[in-house]
Amino acid sequence: MQRTSFVNRKIVFYLMLIVIAALIPQVVKSRYYMSVLNLAAVYLILAAGLNIYLGYTGMMGFTQVAFWGIGSYASALGMINLKMPFWTALPFAALFTGLIGFLLAIPSMRRLKRFYLSVTTIGFVEITRLILENWESLTKGADGLPGIPRPVLWGIRFNTPHKFYYISLFFVIVLTALSYIIKNSRVGLAMQAIREDELAAEVIGVNTFRYKVLAFTLSAVYGGVAGSLYAHFVGYISPNVYVFQEAVTVLCMVLIGGSGYVGGPIIGALLLTIVPEWLRFMNEYKALVYGAAVVVMAVYMPRGILGATETIRARIRQRFFGEKKASVYPGQ
Amino acid sequence: MNTVLQLVFSGIAMGFVYALCALGIVLIYSSAGVVNFAQGSLVMLGAYIGVTFLTKAGLPVIWSVICSAIIMGFVGILFERIAYYPLRDQGTTIVIISTIGVSVFLNDGVYVLWGRAPLFFPPLLGGPPLELLGARIPPQNIAIAAITMALLLFQTVFFKRTWLGRKMRAVAQDQDTAALMGIKVPRMIDFTFAYSTILAAIAGIFAAPLFFVSPAIAQILSKAFASTVVGGFGSIPGAIIGGLCVGLTETFAAYYLSSAYRDAWAFLLLILFLLVRPQGIFGEIVAEKV
Numbered sequence: 001m002q003r004t005s006f007v008n009r010k011i012v013f014y015l016m017l018i019v020i021a022a023l024i025p026q027v028v029k030s031r032y033y034m035s036v037l038n039l040a041a042v043y044l045i046l047a048a049g050l051n052i053y054l055g056y057t058g059m060m061g062f063t064q065v066a067f068w069g070i071g072s073y074a075s076a077l078g079m080i081n082l083k084m085p086f087w088t089a090l091p092f093a094a095l096f097t098g099l100i101g102f103l104l105a106i107p108s109m110r111r112l113k114r115f116y117l118s119v120t121t122i123g124f125v126e127i128t129r130l131i132l133e134n135w136e137s138l139t140k141g142a143d144g145l146p147g148i149p150r151p152v153l154w155g156i157r158f159n160t161p162h163k164f165y166y167i168s169l170f171f172v173i174v175l176t177a178l179s180y181i182i183k184n185s186r187v188g189l190a191m192q193a194i195r196e197d198e199l200a201a202e203v204i205g206v207n208t209f210r211y212k213v214l215a216f217t218l219s220a221v222y223g224g225v226a227g228s229l230y231a232h233f234v235g236y237i238s239p240n241v242y243v244f245q246e247a248v249t250v251l252c253m254v255l256i257g258g259s260g261y262v263g264g265p266i267i268g269a270l271l272l273t274i275v276p277e278w279l280r281f282m283n284e285y286k287a288l289v290y291g292a293a294v295v296v297m298a299v300y301m302p303r304g305i306l307g308a309t310e311t312i313r314a315r316i317r318q319r320f321f322g323e324k325k326a327s328v329y330p331g332q
Numbered sequence: 333m334n335t336v337l338q339l340v341f342s343g344i345a346m347g348f349v350y351a352l353c354a355l356g357i358v359l360i361y362s363s364a365g366v367v368n369f370a371q372g373s374l375v376m377l378g379a380y381i382g383v384t385f386l387t388k389a390g391l392p393v394i395w396s397v398i399c400s401a402i403i404m405g406f407v408g409i410l411f412e413r414i415a416y417y418p419l420r421d422q423g424t425t426i427v428i429i430s431t432i433g434v435s436v437f438l439n440d441g442v443y444v445l446w447g448r449a450p451l452f453f454p455p456l457l458g459g460p461p462l463e464l465l466g467a468r469i470p471p472q473n474i475a476i477a478a479i480t481m482a483l484l485l486f487q488t489v490f491f492k493r494t495w496l497g498r499k500m501r502a503v504a505q506d507q508d509t510a511a512l513m514g515i516k517v518p519r520m521i522d523f524t525f526a527y528s529t530i531l532a533a534i535a536g537i538f539a540a541p542l543f544f545v546s547p548a549i550a551q552i553l554s555k556a557f558a559s560t561v562v563g564g565f566g567s568i569p570g571a572i573i574g575g576l577c578v579g580l581t582e583t584f585a586a587y588y589l590s591s592a593y594r595d596a597w598a599f600l601l602l603i604l605f606l607l608v609r610p611q612g613i614f615g616e617i618v619a620e621k622v
């Protein structure tokens with residue numbers, strides 16, 4: 001009885017969050033702030049993708065930024081060259097990026113050694129950038145690709161940040177829900193078992209190779225969706241958007257929000273896109289701050305804001321209600 | 333002019349730079365069991381410190397190298413205390429993340445101290461290029477090769493013959509047993525980080541005249557990783573041979589195939605090795621430890 005009411009309260013809470021998020025364009029009139037929120041949504045999806053393989057599966061890589069780029073170009077070129085409508089171009093970009101992620105995952109995941117993945121992904125980011133810059137007949141090279149069409153649905157052109165926000169919000173909700181479903185499914189449990197102890201997971205019969213490839217492919221699909229949204233929101237893309245620096249930004253978002261939590265990327269992405277708007281004087285040293293933040297978070301709060309609140313809540317419960325020390329979180 | 337020989341020599345010079353960076357990664361990996369993603373940024377920091385001694389303080393080349401090596405040794409210990417020591421009992425992923433944090437911090441931090449403009453680093457050895465079998469070899473490339481060889485010889489003697497070196501090797505082999513033998517394991521890991529960072533400093537000073545001194549040097553990291561995997565991860569001779577393989581592959585592919593994709597060849601070599609011979613040239617297939 002108590003349990004069902006608890007679940008209901010949770011659902012009401014999530015629904016309220018969605019309603020509030022949907023009302024934002026009615027309250028915020030500034031085009032600029034709506035643009036910031038749209039970009040936050042792009043980063044949120046990137047971070048949610050990274051969360052699947054960093055947070056759930058415990059692997060480290062930098063590919064989100066490359067998948068973002070591939071997704072952007074696939075979607076933009078699909079619309080410009082193949083005359084796809086946006087609603088075909090976005091799934092096309094997601095599938096194409098997912099396929100590339102799958103093909104990259106196979107050689108990288110063969111070995112147990114986890115850092116091979118991190119190593120190959122650094123190279124992958126570089127190669128992607130080189131291809132985007134040098135394949136001029138397709139990507140127009142370093143000049144970038146201008147004039148990417150806006151999405152149209154039922155005769156509505158989503159050409160302002162206010163309108164586009166609803167598309168962004170829709171994909172944020174769908175992909176966050178997908179993260180939630182994955183995390184609580186068999187697949188997610190297998191991934192988390194790999195994170196805790198890969199060898200033990202293998203011993204109890206988890207096909208670690210398959211789940212690692214799956215986690216990687218899923219993160220690529222998320223990257224593809226984020227890329228497609230970015231391309232059609234900004235309307236212009238160029239290879240120097242998708243730099244290694246952005247991979248660190250996305251990593252920061254996951255770490256600060258709380259890696260392994262469904263809500264982690266949401267908190268991290270919102271914090272790290274909105275707070276820098278207030279602290280614009282330090283924009284020049286953004287990377288410096290991010291770098292320091294990554295180290296501090298890794299050392300003192302490896303499970304991010306959500307992990308820290310969970311620990312604090314458990315401690316309070318333990319002290320004031322005398323509950324037995326519940327499993328706060330299993331060490332990563 | 334003998335193009336092939338010319339390319340061989342410049343490939344070897346690049347290869348030695350990669351090898352020094354790769355060696356630092358391998359040494360830290362074998363003693364502390366973590367992969368240092370900040371090694372490229374430490375190479376870059378070494379280059380910046382070297383250029384400061386050389387042009388700002390006006391020291392001769394050899395003293396600049398020695399002074400930067402000493403400073404970088406301390407930087408290495410500081411780096412270990414901040415990014416590795418607090419996390420030594422955690423998983424590898426979190427240590428990788430914290431070294432990435434340090435790397436990003438350093439790559440941007442040099443802007444604060446040295447400004448955004450790339451700095452010019454004069455050639456290590458002046459003088460006219462050497463003529464050998466129709467190839468022209470800049471004296472600097474010979475200096476790089478000679479110093480690296482000397483360093484490797486010193487390192488072999490140091491690890492085989494001195495007590496400190498033997499203790500460091502013991503820690504690399506088995507931390508627990510080493511501790512039972514009365515070796516101060518954290519101290520030895522300090523020394524390993526310090527030595528690896530000194531190697532990074534020397535790699536930085538070698539790389540500096542080949543490029544400009546700028547955070548772009550930090551990208552050497554991906555080449556160094558490729559070298560370690562090609563040579564066999566964890567193997568010291570592997571890091572050196574791997575570095576030379578990557579340097580030569582890159583130089584030849586950039587000349588004969590495509591220079592626009594210069595930075596991609598090392599990575600393709602890496603993928604090839606992961607697919608065909610994941611244990612690398614010198615590696616052996618070992619079961620992962622439980």
